[in-house]
Amino acid sequence: MDNLKYYNDSLAYDFNLFMPKEKNVAGQNNIIKMPEKKTTQRTRRKARAASASVMSVVVAALILATVCGNIFLRVCITETASKINDINKEISLLDAEITKLNVKFENIISYNNLEEAAESIGMKKMDKSQVVYMRVNQKNAAVLKTGKKVVSEE
Numbered sequence: 001m002d003n004l005k006y007y008n009d010s011l012a013y014d015f016n017l018f019m020p021k022e023k024n025v026a027g028q029n030n031i032i033k034m035p036e037k038k039t040t041q042r043t044r045r046k047a048r049a050a051s052a053s054v055m056s057v058v059v060a061a062l063i064l065a066t067v068c069g070n071i072f073l074r075v076c077i078t079e080t081a082s083k084i085n086d087i088n089k090e091i092s093l094l095d096a097e098i099t100k101l102n103v104k105f106e107n108i109i110s111y112n113n114l115e116e117a118a119e120s121i122g123m124k125k126m127d128k129s130q131v132v133y134m135r136v137n138q139k140n141a142a143v144l145k146t147g148k149k150v151v152s153e154e
Helices: 004-008 041-108 111-120
Strands: 141-143 149-151
Touching: none
Parallel strands: none
Antiparallel strands: 141 149
């Protein structure tokens, strides 16, 4: 910053700003001062005690609300856990029933049961006596069920 310009220029000052201020005697007659209430140490102590008691009541209410909320949440968690356990027991019972039904189904369709059922209706295992062999001397000939012989013309 160039300080020389302040020395070269002529600056006008308002010296009335630096003069002592005159007291306005006429304005003072209109002002009425009210007496101030004197606060004693007792009233201050009572105010502090009242605010401390209010704060202690608020803190106690917050602690009570926290404890009640905690108890409520624990009850909800316990109820939910018991519902989950009941459903898990039902699932276990249904799984056991599924296993029992699968075993019963396997017993019904087992090979031994199938073989017994076939024998009960007169079926039997194949043996050599049931096999019928055919000998054909001609290559393009066949015998029908009726006994008729069919020969191709080739």
